[in-house]
Amino acid sequence: FSTLKTRPKISDNISTSILLQGSYIRQAMAGAYEFLPMGYRVLKNIENIIREEMDLAGYHEMLFSILTPKELWETTDRWEIPEYFKVPGWGTTEYRIAPTAEENVTNIFKEYIQSYKDLPTCVYQIQKKFRNEKRAKSGLLRGREFVMKDAYSFHADIKDFEEFYKGVIKAYNTIFDRLGIAKDTVMADADGGAISDKNSHEFQTFLPIGEDVIVMDSSGYCYNLELASGIADEKNISEKEEKLEIIDSVAEIVTMEKMADYFKAPLWKMLKTVVYKTDSGKYFSIILRGDLDVNELKVEKFIRKKFSEGFKQATEEDLQTLGTVRGFVTPLKNSNLKIINFADESLKSAKNYFGGANSLAKSSKNVNISDLDILEFGDFNEPIEGFTSRNIPNEKLVFKRASEVGNIFHLGNKYTKPFGITYLDENNKTVDNVEMGCYGIGVSRLMGVMAEYFMTENGIAWPENVAPYTHYIIVIGEENIEKAEKLAKELESEGKTVILDDRMGKKFGFGQKASDCELWGIPNRIVISPKTLDAGGYELTKRGQESEIIKF
Template structure:
């Protein structure tokens, strides 16, 4: 791309209604445009960054056997009622709308239920498992307070992956592969040295879930890090018995502010049992598929990179994330210089 063809402009001052550094810098640099609170447009430079993150994440998900799909944003209430997640008293972030015939629909805030429903058409036997699917999709969440720039919006771009296994042991094995793949993502995105696998509550589904937390002063979370063991816990599990079970000593933990840049869950048979995703095992018995879910918000990851790696001169993009690898500057209008610059530009384009 020639800079002269780029329609976006830079700004000297940040918008008065933006307090987060990531939004201030990205708007000033012409990477994003603000529509309203919690809703941003990605301009050419910003979209190139998002696409680079998508490429990194997609490669790492494919490396562990996941296949990319794209499910509908419009959601049928019936499958969500089956899992008790349609009621606004239970899940309070739904955007809901109606068709002209008064049929109620929702805009997807996550995709466990529709992904499970889809797999019912493709999983019947133990021979059909395991299966892993992921998608990159715009999600909608009716947040009471959208804040922190592109790190917490009402409309955002997300990678969500789902694993379908025969047994809990199979899920546990795949889960460890996901941890490695996620660490690869953050290393390639330039924030791996500041990002920790963090133990969090598993709720009713499992003993623990895990978050990937990046140490950053702009973070809203607080985690407690054991730097020698390269692991952390969040507030939910900062209890003496749990620390003992994890082999951690409270006095060795250092508190830090952080941003959650990913999360992974072992759901077990939650969702699959309610929606009837079953298979026939080798012995002929019917068993319920075991589910895992794994998320990364691309806008949140992009915003975290800006918060963490920018300085007083602007944004410092890691090589694999940067919108461009080379900025070729031509000095003067001398025909020889112009010709040399054009030839070099053409050669760089040819080399990709």
């Protein structure tokens, strides 16, 4: 498994190219990688650190089936999730290739949880998972096949769960500390997604190429952008409100950028209105500043609480039915649109907007809140640079890109209830509410994050406890191989791991061997050559330190 002279380019990050050049991995297809010996050693070292901390915390390791019956997923109404693979069996039988194991573990513990004495309990596994990602990208950072540590806990009540949850956070912090990424890893509030109907906590490592954005302030506020909130920066708030005007424009200005260009005004001065249709046929809109995006996760939580139903964006036909047109929708008070209008708080940060007038090539100028038919204000935006904290007056929010390395969830009784888990309490009475949590670390993803975090110009400077080997012996001269083999055995007897590079010939000089050592991130390089023997021993170079001669 020799290294490559150049770095293949199959991903949008440099570290994936280094992993390919170093023959750590090979791509089987988009989103699926094979781990070659060097990469597999790194993966197993990461895995073992995680396993040690899980065992130390008292969790029990087991292994679930990857191929799971349809009935389990129908029990929790999760069979029709498009990101989760289905596979056909004989006849009409269908199975799921497990993307996660909440259904498996809950079905098992239905048998083993009978008494309050059986709680709390926690099990974990380290196993491959499969998810039908629409766009697998960034090498190991987002795959369709990946290795994951997933743990699951069961509790008699919420108090017990909350205490246990603190212990998981402590264990995770220890793991990331041992892996050398703790100083740039934070715990952020995030959405529970398809796994939980409650918010979750993500462990995020700051990386310039990170696919997530973490929003923070000095109070300890730390949220994934998907849930983050802030106060919009004030724009022309000191201006006098001008009188509303309906003006002619052009049909092409159907985006905020085209509007801003046409009216020769900043993007924030455009009025954005996005119309949605609920499952029952009600129409509502979100109105916000033109330089901001609607956060549909916030809208979903708001609408489900308000109307107890889902929604989707209105079509052009829907807008025509309402008496308006795409690109020119603005719920002015005299427009008589049958739309329930909710305004984002950002509208209060500016005045005299440009908007539409509900007809093609008709626009509105000097639109203010008093001109709009608004039922209620709320926080519906995705904050941007310039927003201030809600916790610290006048402090600007900090935005940093990051990659997720772990995720922990409170599941409540989302799974235990449908599976009918009950237990007898101290008074021999049946309790039908069992609290549950789940805790994940993407092991192969973590390897990708660490590769990006520790990469250098010439390789990956893995921490010593993660590097594929602790020592790399370079032998110059066939007559010195026996000395190198003896030294390797001595180091191995001390618990070290050694790769002995005894390749000979013009193609495998010192430069090639030293280059491979650095590419593989092996922290201790030993050279045995006629020159070092003349000096009385071998040359040892520890990463970041000067070389020294060690006597045999």
